[in-house]
Amino acid sequence: MSSYPLFIVTYDRGERWDDSTKKKPFHWAFFLKAGSTAGEGLAFQLRGMPGAFYYSGEERVNINSSGSKNGELEIGAIPVSKYDRFKQLLAAAPINNVESSNWNCQDWSLSVLDWLRQEGFIEEQYQNNVIKYWLREDK
Template sequence: MPLPILVSQYNRVNAPSNAQYGFHWEICIQSGFDKDRCPLGYVYHIVGSTASYGYQKMEGVRYTTSENWRGSFEVGRIKEQDLPAIERNLSQVQILKDDPNWNCQNWVIAALRKLTAQGFINAHYSMEALQHQMNILNEQWEQGDI
């Protein structure tokens, strides 16, 4: 069964949600559900600050249960057997340091482009288009719809 690949966003504690970079983005691959029927999966993102960004992979994460979660947007589905190759590709996405105009959202866009170029997904999203989708999710969260 194909696994959903999603972009999830989280409100940053120290940034207003309407700021240009107010949301933390990460890539999630849903592998199933936990005993409470919450989505469970793998999370891939960058952590740290502009000078110290680093790639992080986490397994078995209930990525929708954080109080800062503001929605997840499905960008495709992958074959489970492709997971090791996808993880290799994600770990090789370039991370820019010491650039105040670059952050986790840029990393997610670069990661999606890499996965699309490798044929794993068909997710041709510009930064603006994905930000628009994520803003819709935030509005739905604010209205209590998700």
């Protein structure tokens, strides 16, 4: 059965406006390797900012063309036959738009991971605490 390798990709967002000695949390995005060129595929990510987050669906990208890419972690695979189900799960994930909640794209991604794991798309060794460790910002 043919499938798309599934990754979480992190991006550096620069320094905090209120303290330039501290970095902003990394941006997390899901990425399916769905192209023939290195880094080419489909991204699925939360956009916006606290209080105004939104999800717009799949985006054709090359993850290697961003100068702010931090890293990537392959966490599973999406069978081509279940691609529509994968998209449904991401589109159905709740978005918290309470500006003062400190909720962000990492929280959204972690909740989506729980759903993807239930569907069998995420390899068992990649529990949320493991993924958070591998994608931590202090390395």
